[in-house]
Amino acid sequence: MLQVVNLSIGFDKPLIEDINIVVNKPMLIQVMGPNGAGKTTFLKTLAGLLKPIKGSVYINGVDVTGDAEKAGRFVTLSPQMVLFKQSEVFPISVWEFVEFGTELCHKKKGVVVSKDELRNIVKSALSSVGIGGELWGKSLWKLSGGQRQRVFIARAIACDMPIVLLDEPLSSIDPEGRVEIANVIGSLSKTKIVFATCHDPEMLLKYTSFVMLLGKGKYVMEKPENVLRGDVLRKFYGDAVIEFVDHIHVCDYHI
Numbered sequence: 447m448l449q450v451v452n453l454s455i456g457f458d459k460p461l462i463e464d465i466n467i468v469v470n471k472p473m474l475i476q477v478m479g480p481n482g483a484g485k486t487t488f489l490k491t492l493a494g495l496l497k498p499i500k501g502s503v504y505i506n507g508v509d510v511t512g513d514a515e516k517a518g519r520f521v522t523l524s525p526q527m528v529l530f531k532q533s534e535v536f537p538i539s540v541w542e543f544v545e546f547g548t549e550l551c552h553k554k555k556g557v558v559v560s561k562d563e564l565r566n567i568v569k570s571a572l573s574s575v576g577i578g579g580e581l582w583g584k585s586l587w588k589l590s591g592g593q594r595q596r597v598f599i600a601r602a603i604a605c606d607m608p609i610v611l612l613d614e615p616l617s618s619i620d621p622e623g624r625v626e627i628a629n630v631i632g633s634l635s636k637t638k639i640v641f642a643t644c645h646d647p648e649m650l651l652k653y654t655s656f657v658m659l660l661g662k663g664k665y666v667m668e669k670p671e672n673v674l675r676g677d678v679l680r681k682f683y684g685d686a687v688i689e690f691v692d693h694i695h696v697c698d699y700h701i
């Protein structure tokens with residue numbers, strides 16, 4: 447169970463203030479908001495990678511606020527791909543990346559897995575996101591953006607943590623691949639609490655229990671039908687929302 451209490455996120459000044467949410471069963475929550483609203487900051491704060499300005503994050507009753515070590519026993523984060531700089535990365539193959547991450551996650555949870563089990567977990571996670579054996583030995587950094595995104599999702603699946611944070615998981619994936627990955631995320635959310643930041647809420651809509659909309663210092667978290675409406679979106683996206691007869695348009699994102 448995830449409990450967020452009076453949480454204000456940000457750096458020098460708060461980006462979003464007084465977030466209070468309780469998520470007590472597996473589900474998919476889509477996190478939306480304009481660029482710079484604080485979506486990535488929010489996920490990183492949940493993962494303990496950033497200290498909040500105020501408030502607390504509890505997972506299964508454990509205070510994990512600003513503590514990546516403690517949060518890492520429950521949470522896995524797949525980062526936003528565009529935030530990677532090629533110059534900052536170390537050489538690692540696709541297989542090693544998922545295997546290493548999986549081993550570490552299991553260690554953090556205190557679960558012992560044999561080499562054989564580990565191999566099977568990694569294999570099945572990579573296969574489930576459509577990364578075939580021909581790519582397993584390839585450098586992670588020589589993959590296309592979409593392939594790398596899939597590998598990160600595979601690592602999140604293989605880690606088998608109760609909370610999965612996916613930062614823009616569909617952003618660099620081609621349109622057909624997007625449907626496939628959306629389905630993977632949908633099935634993951636049957637057994638995990640999944641937060642996914644997205645610009646196109648439609649892709650994941652049928653799996654989505656709640657939409658969390660961030661912007662201008664505020665947030666709402668409601669069922670999709672109560673948030674994906676012109677009047678609500680306009681409060682967060684301002685003039686970027688255009689309403690047509692049969693659909694709503696946010697900047698270049700269709701809703």
Ligand SMILES: Nc1ncnc2c1ncn2[C@@H]1O[C@H](COP(=O)(O)OP(=O)(O)O)[C@@H](O)[C@H]1O
Nearest residue numbers: 457458461479480481482483484485486487488
């Ligand atoms: N390490 C940091 N130090 C200071 N400001 C930051 C840092 N990281 C992000 N920001 C700022 O915080 C705001 C929110 O960023 P972010 O959470 O990445 O937004 P989003 O993911 O919604 O696009 C932006 O204005 C960004 O420039």
Ligand SMILES: [Mg+2]
Nearest residue numbers: 485486487526
């Ligand atoms: Mg972001």
